[in-house]
Amino acid sequence: MTGSVQLAMLMPLVLAVIFAIIQASIWFAGRSCAQQAAMAGAERAAYASGLADDAYQVSAEVAERGGLQQVDIGFAQLADTIQVNIVASVPALLPGPWSTVEASAARVKEA
Numbered sequence: 001m002t003g004s005v006q007l008a009m010l011m012p013l014v015l016a017v018i019f020a021i022i023q024a025s026i027w028f029a030g031r032s033c034a035q036q037a038a039m040a041g042a043e044r045a046a047y048a049s050g051l052a053d054d055a056y057q058v059s060a061e062v063a064e065r066g067g068l069q070q071v072d073i074g075f076a077q078l079a080d081t082i083q084v085n086i087v088a089s090v091p092a093l094l095p096g097p098w099s100t101v102e103a104s105a106a107r108v109k110e111a
Contacts, residue, residue, distance in 0.1 A: 033066025
């Protein structure tokens with residue numbers, strides 16, 4: 001009987017650790033995808049003939065293929081630099097702040 005009580009007490013902790021590991025993996029994969037989407041958009045916008053619409057489309061496509069949800073893409077042009085900021089959500093197994101990922105990338109605008 002002692003073994004079953006110990007198992008009953010320990011099982012929620014083991015499951016919480018397993019879910020936390022899975023959620024961390026999902027978050028890191030989403031963060032990587034957001035970073036790739038930001039870099040792709042910044043690269044496209046940095047071309048001399050690059051348009052913000054083209055860069056937005058590239059970023060959105062990379063984010064969608066990576067499984068990001070509720071993607072918010074922002075562009076800023078500072079002097080000769082293009083900056084792309086992405087905020088998105090990833091699927092969440094556990095409630096908390098780890099369902100949001102953010103990334104940004106900056107590139108020098110070609111002349």
